[in-house]
Amino acid sequence: MSEPAGLYVHLPYCASRCGYCAFVVTTDGTSRERYAEALEREAALLAPEAEGESFDAIYLGGGTPSLLPPAAIARLLTALRGRFAIRGGSEVTLEANPEDVSEAAVDAWVAAGVSRISLGVQSLADAELAAVGRRHDARRALAALGALRASGVSTSGDLILGLPFQTRQSFTASLAGLCDAGVSHVSVYLLEAEKSRAIEDDRREHPERYLADDAQADAWLAMGATLARRGYVHYEISNWASPGCEARHNVKYWTRTPTLGLGVSAHELWSGRRRANVSHLETYLERLEAGRRPVALDETVSADQAAREGIYLGLRLAGGVAADAFDARVEGSGDARLRDDAEGWVSAGILAREGGRVRFTERGFLVSNEVLSRFV
Secondary structure (H helix, E strand, C coil): CCCCEEEEEEECECCCCCCCCCCCCECCHHHHHHHHHHHHHHHHHHHHHHCCCEEEEEEEEECCHHHCCHHHHHHHHHHHHHHCEEEEEEEEEEEECHHHCCHHHHHHHHHHCCCEEEEEEECCCHHHHHHCCCCCCHHHHHHHHHHHHHHCCEEEEEEEECCCCCCHHHHHHHHHHHHHCCCCEEEEEECCHHHCHHHHHHHHHCHHHCCCHHHHHHHHHHHHHHHHHCCCEEEECCEEECCCCCCHHHHHHHCCCCEEEECCCCEEEECCEEEEECCCHHHHHHHHHCCCCCEEEEEECCHHHHHHHHHHHHCCECCCEEHHHHHHHHHHCCCHHHHHHHHHHHHCCCEEEECCEEEECCCHHHHHHHHHCCCC
8 A cells, every 4th residue: 555544433422413414323322332342343353454554544433422431532542553553643533522622531532642623613603503403502612622722632623604594794703713713624514404304394494594505605705715814725625724734534535545444334445445334333233243344335446436536536625636537537438418518617617727637616616516426
């Protein structure tokens, strides 16, 4: 393997489910000990495949990993280091919610080896947070950001654009509050109403609660300009970072760097194969207790699939993809409409060609889903 690989671990436990969430989570914590043991069994089953390979990124996602006791996080990271060759200086990210952050918790996470916290702020307006079932308010989020800043741990803050009751002004204020808190990384996601029946129904019945599409687009472009002025680099569709603070784990995903996945519903790319674990928690636990990997999908990635993935994942990055690879994909598709569309995207300023690369423009990122879907 030419570069270090990554490890993703899914921790599905949450205190409550947020209105927009489409991930595999559970609010029943009674299986936590079984789950910890299952993860250790899965690591043991995966370890032979990783022999001779090293890792420089671990991502603990969820769910709400910060909901687990710090001792459980320490136990998990110790188990991973015992099974895999984790390099010194690795990026170890823990997803956290503001209500779980305290000075003692941060100290314990750092002592366990966590080097980066991804904090689910989502908004700094109380009405918006309450509307989607978040358990923290703006004051608690700011307190958490303050504790993380004081600790010196690298911090990424998440925001959502398009929340119910959100205005252009409130979104701008949330962004400013996040930046003022000194985060080194900002992730901003558009609310995907179609992934939540409750949100979809509410938007249909109460459209006045939501920013119109044009207003969201204007807010997005203004946000990008604000972040650029503050020194953040827009390196992927939804992600901005201070120079050198890009999310190592996420970049591995977008560049198709091999990554192993542990936990219920976890996905991985390894040795030319794409695999996914079962999404049912009890099935996941039972299979590992029987000594079997809980795989629901296991398929070889063909050369054609790899080339296609290289385009639609690579275009997510600000640097885009090599023009010759893009052109080969378009011409090789046999789809005359795709050739016409590709030319149209450039002439419309959605894609730019320069320096032997094809990339999205800032405005083009707004319609990236439509473009990328043509390469899936």
